[in-house]
Amino acid sequence: MPRLGIVSCDTSHVVQFTMRLNHIGISEDQWVDGGQVVAAVPGTSLVSPERIPGFVQQLRDFGVEILERPGDLLGRVDAAFVEANDGSVHTSLALPFVDAGLPVFVDKPLATTVEDARRMVDAARAKGTTLFSASSLRYALELQGLKRDAEVGDVVGADVYSPAALHPRNPGLFNYGVHAVEMLYELMGTGCQSVRCVWEEGAEVVVGRWVDGRLGTVRGTRSGAHSYGFTAFGEKRVVPVAVDARFIYRELLKVIVRMLETHSWPLSPEQLVEPIAFQVAAHESAQRGGEEIRLA
Numbered sequence: 001m002p003r004l005g006i007v008s009c010d011t012s013h014v015v016q017f018t019m020r021l022n023h024i025g026i027s028e029d030q031w032v033d034g035g036q037v038v039a040a041v042p043g044t045s046l047v048s049p050e051r052i053p054g055f056v057q058q059l060r061d062f063g064v065e066i067l068e069r070p071g072d073l074l075g076r077v078d079a080a081f082v083e084a085n086d087g088s089v090h091t092s093l094a095l096p097f098v099d100a101g102l103p104v105f106v107d108k109p110l111a112t113t114v115e116d117a118r119r120m121v122d123a124a125r126a127k128g129t130t131l132f133s134a135s136s137l138r139y140a141l142e143l144q145g146l147k148r149d150a151e152v153g154d155v156v157g158a159d160v161y162s163p164a165a166l167h168p169r170n171p172g173l174f175n176y177g178v179h180a181v182e183m184l185y186e187l188m189g190t191g192c193q194s195v196r197c198v199w200e201e202g203a204e205v206v207v208g209r210w211v212d213g214r215l216g217t218v219r220g221t222r223s224g225a226h227s228y229g230f231t232a233f234g235e236k237r238v239v240p241v242a243v244d245a246r247f248i249y250r251e252l253l254k255v256i257v258r259m260l261e262t263h264s265w266p267l268s269p270e271q272l273v274e275p276i277a278f279q280v281a282a283h284e285s286a287q288r289g290g291e292e293i294r295l296a
Contacts, residue, residue, distance in 0.1 A: 002035045002260050005077030007070050007093050008043030008084035009055045013107055016249050017081065024062050030250050034257035039065040039076055043093075047085040047169050070096065079103040079260055086169045091116040098123045098131065103263070105256050106133040108182065109174045109279070110272055114296045117276040121269045130259050132266050135182035136248035137162065137228055139255060142241045143186055146232055153235030157215050158187040160230040164204060164220025172197075172283030173206070177220035181275050183230055183243075184208070188216045190274045194294045199286035206282040209292075218282075 004021065006014050018037040019026040042056045060066055067073060070093060073080060080097040082090055087109040097104050098120065110133035111117040124131035137143070146152055164177030173181055192208040202223030208216045228243040255266050274295065281293040 002078040003038045003076065004035045004079050004081060005073035006037060006040035006059075006064075006081045006083055007073070007097075008045070008082065008089075009040055009059065010043070010045035010048045010051050010085050011083050011107065012051075012055065013249070014040065014055050014081075014083050015058045017253060018059060018062055018064060020250055020253055022062060022064075030247070032250055032253040032257060035079070035253075035260060037062075037064055037081075039067055039073055041067050041070050041073065043070075043084060045085060047167055073097075074100055077102070079105070082106045087112040087174050088116075088169060091119055094120055094131075095123055098127055098129060101127055101129050103130040103260055104132070105259075106131070108133065108135045109170065109178045109276065111276055112170060112174050112280075114273060114277050114280055117273045121272055125269065130263060130265055131272070132256065132259050133272055134252060134255070134267065135179045136252040137179040137243065137245075138182040138186045139251035140183070140228070140243045140245070140248050141251065142243050143183060143230070144251070146239060146241065147186070149239075152232065152237045152239055155187050155214075155232050155234055157233040158184055158230055159217045159219070160184040160187070161219040161221060162228045163226040164222055166222070172286060173204075173218065173220055173279045174283075177204070177218065178275075178279065179228060180218045180220060181279055183228075184216050184218055185271065185275050185278075187230065187232055188214065190270050192216070192274065192278055192295055194292050195278060195281045195285055196290055196292050197282045197285035198290050204282075204286060206278075206285070208278060 160180045160183045162180035167175040197206045206218045231240045277295040285293045
Protein backbone atom coordinates (compact mmCIF):
# COMPACT_ATOMS: atom_id res chain seq x y z
CA MET A 1 0.00 0.00 0.00
CA PRO A 2 1.43 3.42 -0.92
CA ARG A 3 2.90 5.36 1.99
CA LEU A 4 1.68 8.96 1.96
CA GLY A 5 3.38 12.00 3.46
CA ILE A 6 1.78 15.34 4.33
CA VAL A 7 3.62 18.64 3.92
CA SER A 8 2.25 21.52 6.08
CA CYS A 9 -0.58 21.16 8.57
CA ASP A 10 -2.53 24.43 8.75
CA THR A 11 -5.69 23.01 7.17
CA SER A 12 -8.30 20.58 8.51
CA HIS A 13 -7.79 18.54 5.34
CA VAL A 14 -4.74 16.89 6.91
CA VAL A 15 -6.99 15.38 9.58
CA GLN A 16 -9.97 14.67 7.34
CA PHE A 17 -7.87 12.94 4.67
CA THR A 18 -6.01 10.86 7.26
CA MET A 19 -9.25 9.72 8.92
CA ARG A 20 -10.56 8.40 5.60
CA LEU A 21 -7.35 6.84 4.29
CA ASN A 22 -6.25 5.31 7.60
CA HIS A 23 -9.81 4.29 8.62
CA ILE A 24 -9.65 6.10 11.95
CA GLY A 25 -12.46 7.88 13.79
CA ILE A 26 -14.95 7.95 10.93
CA SER A 27 -17.79 5.76 9.63
CA GLU A 28 -17.01 2.98 7.18
CA ASP A 29 -18.98 4.63 4.38
CA GLN A 30 -16.28 7.34 4.38
CA TRP A 31 -13.30 4.97 4.17
CA VAL A 32 -11.01 5.04 1.14
CA ASP A 33 -8.64 2.14 0.43
CA GLY A 34 -5.37 2.36 -1.45
CA GLY A 35 -3.03 4.54 0.59
CA GLN A 36 -2.02 5.26 4.18
CA VAL A 37 -0.74 8.48 5.72
CA VAL A 38 2.43 7.53 7.59
CA ALA A 39 4.23 10.82 8.18
CA ALA A 40 3.66 14.57 8.23
CA VAL A 41 5.65 17.79 8.53
CA PRO A 42 3.90 20.59 10.50
CA GLY A 43 5.42 23.41 8.43
CA THR A 44 4.82 27.10 9.01
CA SER A 45 1.94 29.33 7.95
CA LEU A 46 1.20 32.96 7.15
CA VAL A 47 -2.51 32.14 6.81
CA SER A 48 -3.52 30.23 9.95
CA PRO A 49 -0.51 29.28 12.09
CA GLU A 50 -2.66 28.91 15.20
CA ARG A 51 -4.29 25.81 13.72
CA ILE A 52 -1.09 23.79 13.26
CA PRO A 53 -0.55 22.50 16.84
CA GLY A 54 -4.06 21.07 17.15
CA PHE A 55 -3.99 19.33 13.79
CA VAL A 56 -0.49 17.94 14.46
CA GLN A 57 -1.63 16.52 17.79
CA GLN A 58 -4.56 14.81 16.10
CA LEU A 59 -2.20 13.26 13.56
CA ARG A 60 0.04 12.03 16.38
CA ASP A 61 -2.99 10.47 18.04
CA PHE A 62 -3.69 8.66 14.76
CA GLY A 63 -0.18 7.16 14.82
CA VAL A 64 1.26 9.41 12.09
CA GLU A 65 4.99 10.11 12.48
CA ILE A 66 5.73 13.83 12.80
CA LEU A 67 8.95 14.95 11.09
CA GLU A 68 10.78 18.28 11.21
CA ARG A 69 11.50 19.13 7.55
CA PRO A 70 9.85 18.28 4.21
CA GLY A 71 13.08 16.66 3.03
CA ASP A 72 12.76 14.15 5.88
CA LEU A 73 9.85 12.58 4.01
CA LEU A 74 12.04 11.54 1.08
CA GLY A 75 12.76 7.83 1.29
CA ARG A 76 9.91 7.32 3.77
CA VAL A 77 6.90 7.94 1.50
CA ASP A 78 5.71 6.96 -1.96
CA ALA A 79 3.67 10.12 -2.63
CA ALA A 80 3.32 13.59 -1.14
CA PHE A 81 0.31 15.73 -0.23
CA VAL A 82 1.13 19.46 -0.20
CA GLU A 83 -1.47 20.86 2.21
CA ALA A 84 -0.38 24.44 2.97
CA ASN A 85 -3.31 26.88 2.94
CA ASP A 86 -1.03 29.46 1.32
CA GLY A 87 -1.14 28.81 -2.43
CA SER A 88 1.88 31.02 -3.06
CA VAL A 89 4.24 28.53 -1.35
CA HIS A 90 2.98 25.42 -3.12
CA THR A 91 5.60 25.48 -5.86
CA SER A 92 8.55 25.58 -3.48
CA LEU A 93 7.02 22.80 -1.36
CA ALA A 94 6.02 20.54 -4.27
CA LEU A 95 9.06 20.72 -6.55
CA PRO A 96 11.48 18.73 -4.35
CA PHE A 97 9.05 15.80 -4.40
CA VAL A 98 8.42 16.18 -8.13
CA ASP A 99 12.19 16.24 -8.71
CA ALA A 100 12.45 13.03 -6.67
CA GLY A 101 9.96 11.40 -9.06
CA LEU A 102 7.13 11.10 -6.53
CA PRO A 103 3.45 11.58 -7.39
CA VAL A 104 2.26 14.81 -5.79
CA PHE A 105 -1.19 16.07 -4.83
CA VAL A 106 -1.30 19.84 -4.26
CA ASP A 107 -4.36 21.01 -2.37
CA LYS A 108 -6.33 23.94 -3.74
CA PRO A 109 -5.27 26.29 -5.11
CA LEU A 110 -2.52 24.68 -7.18
CA ALA A 111 -0.78 28.09 -7.27
CA THR A 112 -1.60 31.78 -7.22
CA THR A 113 0.18 32.63 -10.47
CA VAL A 114 0.07 31.03 -13.90
CA GLU A 115 3.87 30.94 -13.96
CA ASP A 116 4.05 28.85 -10.77
CA ALA A 117 1.35 26.48 -12.00
CA ARG A 118 3.22 25.93 -15.26
CA ARG A 119 6.50 25.36 -13.41
CA MET A 120 4.98 22.49 -11.46
CA VAL A 121 3.22 21.00 -14.47
CA ASP A 122 6.30 21.23 -16.67
CA ALA A 123 8.55 19.76 -13.98
CA ALA A 124 6.23 16.79 -13.43
CA ARG A 125 5.98 16.10 -17.16
CA ALA A 126 9.74 16.32 -17.58
CA LYS A 127 10.28 13.95 -14.65
CA GLY A 128 7.64 11.49 -15.86
CA THR A 129 5.68 11.62 -12.62
CA THR A 130 2.10 12.60 -11.85
CA LEU A 131 0.78 15.90 -10.51
CA PHE A 132 -2.76 16.59 -9.40
CA SER A 133 -4.63 19.44 -7.77
CA ALA A 134 -8.34 19.97 -7.23
CA SER A 135 -11.01 21.26 -4.94
CA SER A 136 -12.99 18.40 -3.44
CA LEU A 137 -16.12 20.16 -4.74
CA ARG A 138 -15.07 19.22 -8.29
CA TYR A 139 -15.95 15.62 -7.40
CA ALA A 140 -19.22 16.25 -5.56
CA LEU A 141 -21.62 13.39 -6.21
CA GLU A 142 -24.31 15.73 -7.56
CA LEU A 143 -21.93 17.32 -10.07
CA GLN A 144 -20.51 14.02 -11.30
CA GLY A 145 -24.01 12.58 -11.52
CA LEU A 146 -25.20 15.47 -13.65
CA LYS A 147 -22.30 14.99 -16.06
CA ARG A 148 -23.44 11.39 -16.62
CA ASP A 149 -27.12 12.30 -17.03
CA ALA A 150 -28.07 11.87 -20.68
CA GLU A 151 -31.35 13.67 -20.03
CA VAL A 152 -29.42 16.92 -19.42
CA GLY A 153 -27.16 16.74 -22.48
CA ASP A 154 -24.08 18.85 -23.01
CA VAL A 155 -23.66 21.81 -20.67
CA VAL A 156 -24.08 25.04 -22.62
CA GLY A 157 -23.65 27.32 -19.60
CA ALA A 158 -23.41 27.24 -15.82
CA ASP A 159 -23.83 29.48 -12.78
CA VAL A 160 -21.85 28.30 -9.75
CA TYR A 161 -21.63 29.60 -6.19
CA SER A 162 -19.57 29.05 -3.06
CA PRO A 163 -18.24 31.05 -0.11
CA ALA A 164 -15.33 33.34 -1.05
CA ALA A 165 -13.63 34.56 2.12
CA LEU A 166 -10.59 36.74 1.45
CA HIS A 167 -6.95 36.55 2.53
CA PRO A 168 -4.05 38.58 1.10
CA ARG A 169 -1.84 35.48 0.76
CA ASN A 170 -4.45 34.00 -1.60
CA PRO A 171 -5.76 37.02 -3.52
CA GLY A 172 -9.28 37.21 -4.90
CA LEU A 173 -11.03 33.90 -5.47
CA PHE A 174 -7.91 31.87 -4.66
CA ASN A 175 -8.58 31.83 -0.92
CA TYR A 176 -11.96 30.10 -0.96
CA GLY A 177 -13.85 31.01 -4.12
CA VAL A 178 -11.58 28.47 -5.82
CA HIS A 179 -14.24 25.88 -4.90
CA ALA A 180 -16.75 27.56 -7.21
CA VAL A 181 -14.14 28.01 -9.95
CA GLU A 182 -13.29 24.30 -9.84
CA MET A 183 -16.96 23.31 -10.05
CA LEU A 184 -17.42 25.65 -13.00
CA TYR A 185 -14.51 24.08 -14.85
CA GLU A 186 -15.74 20.57 -14.16
CA LEU A 187 -19.05 21.56 -15.77
CA MET A 188 -17.75 23.71 -18.63
CA GLY A 189 -14.32 22.30 -19.43
CA THR A 190 -11.42 24.45 -20.58
CA GLY A 191 -11.63 27.15 -23.23
CA CYS A 192 -12.41 30.36 -21.33
CA GLN A 193 -10.91 33.33 -23.17
CA SER A 194 -11.83 36.29 -20.95
CA VAL A 195 -13.54 37.29 -17.70
CA ARG A 196 -15.22 40.27 -16.07
CA CYS A 197 -15.59 40.65 -12.30
CA VAL A 198 -18.12 42.78 -10.43
CA TRP A 199 -16.77 43.09 -6.88
CA GLU A 200 -18.34 44.25 -3.61
CA GLU A 201 -17.36 43.65 0.01
CA GLY A 202 -20.11 41.10 0.44
CA ALA A 203 -19.76 39.20 -2.83
CA GLU A 204 -18.25 39.09 -6.27
CA VAL A 205 -19.60 37.78 -9.56
CA VAL A 206 -17.25 36.71 -12.33
CA VAL A 207 -18.50 36.06 -15.86
CA GLY A 208 -16.32 33.95 -18.11
CA ARG A 209 -16.65 33.96 -21.88
CA TRP A 210 -15.70 30.66 -23.53
CA VAL A 211 -14.27 30.53 -27.05
CA ASP A 212 -17.35 28.66 -28.32
CA GLY A 213 -19.72 31.36 -27.09
CA ARG A 214 -20.77 29.73 -23.82
CA LEU A 215 -20.95 31.81 -20.64
CA GLY A 216 -20.12 30.59 -17.15
CA THR A 217 -20.44 32.56 -13.92
CA VAL A 218 -18.98 32.29 -10.43
CA ARG A 219 -20.67 33.95 -7.44
CA GLY A 220 -18.41 34.13 -4.41
CA THR A 221 -20.31 35.03 -1.23
CA ARG A 222 -18.96 36.85 1.83
CA SER A 223 -22.20 37.96 3.50
CA GLY A 224 -25.54 36.31 4.14
CA ALA A 225 -26.04 32.57 3.99
CA HIS A 226 -23.26 30.42 2.54
CA SER A 227 -23.59 27.22 0.56
CA TYR A 228 -22.24 25.35 -2.46
CA GLY A 229 -24.16 24.70 -5.62
CA PHE A 230 -24.77 25.42 -9.27
CA THR A 231 -27.32 25.73 -12.03
CA ALA A 232 -26.35 23.78 -15.13
CA PHE A 233 -27.89 24.87 -18.41
CA GLY A 234 -27.99 21.73 -20.51
CA GLU A 235 -29.03 21.14 -24.10
CA LYS A 236 -32.16 19.35 -22.85
CA ARG A 237 -32.76 20.54 -19.28
CA VAL A 238 -31.90 23.28 -16.82
CA VAL A 239 -30.86 21.74 -13.50
CA PRO A 240 -30.42 23.69 -10.22
CA VAL A 241 -28.37 21.74 -7.67
CA ALA A 242 -27.47 22.32 -4.02
CA VAL A 243 -24.32 20.34 -3.22
CA ASP A 244 -24.22 18.02 -0.20
CA ALA A 245 -20.63 18.26 1.04
CA ARG A 246 -20.65 15.15 3.25
CA PHE A 247 -18.79 12.91 0.80
CA ILE A 248 -16.61 15.34 -1.14
CA TYR A 249 -13.37 14.39 0.65
CA ARG A 250 -14.04 10.71 0.08
CA GLU A 251 -14.65 11.22 -3.63
CA LEU A 252 -11.52 13.36 -4.07
CA LEU A 253 -9.40 10.76 -2.28
CA LYS A 254 -10.73 8.06 -4.59
CA VAL A 255 -9.40 10.05 -7.53
CA ILE A 256 -6.01 10.48 -5.85
CA VAL A 257 -5.78 6.74 -5.14
CA ARG A 258 -6.59 5.97 -8.78
CA MET A 259 -3.77 8.31 -9.79
CA LEU A 260 -1.37 6.34 -7.59
CA GLU A 261 -2.58 3.02 -8.98
CA THR A 262 -2.62 3.97 -12.67
CA HIS A 263 0.24 6.53 -12.74
CA SER A 264 -2.00 8.73 -14.88
CA TRP A 265 -2.98 12.40 -14.50
CA PRO A 266 -6.60 12.83 -13.32
CA LEU A 267 -6.63 16.27 -14.96
CA SER A 268 -4.61 17.34 -17.99
CA PRO A 269 -2.01 20.12 -17.74
CA GLU A 270 -4.51 22.46 -19.41
CA GLN A 271 -7.20 21.54 -16.88
CA LEU A 272 -4.77 22.31 -14.05
CA VAL A 273 -3.43 25.61 -15.36
CA GLU A 274 -6.46 27.31 -16.91
CA PRO A 275 -8.46 27.69 -13.66
CA ILE A 276 -5.43 29.49 -12.23
CA ALA A 277 -5.43 31.87 -15.21
CA PHE A 278 -9.19 32.39 -14.70
CA GLN A 279 -8.67 33.43 -11.05
CA VAL A 280 -5.71 35.69 -11.88
CA ALA A 281 -7.77 37.44 -14.58
CA ALA A 282 -10.80 37.74 -12.28
CA HIS A 283 -8.67 39.43 -9.62
CA GLU A 284 -7.21 41.83 -12.17
CA SER A 285 -10.69 42.64 -13.48
CA ALA A 286 -11.90 43.41 -9.94
CA GLN A 287 -8.96 45.76 -9.42
CA ARG A 288 -9.78 47.49 -12.72
CA GLY A 289 -13.44 48.08 -11.93
CA GLY A 290 -14.87 45.22 -13.97
CA GLU A 291 -12.76 45.60 -17.10
CA GLU A 292 -12.77 42.54 -19.37
CA ILE A 293 -9.45 40.68 -18.98
CA ARG A 294 -8.17 38.00 -21.32
CA LEU A 295 -6.73 34.89 -19.73
CA ALA A 296 -2.95 34.53 -19.83
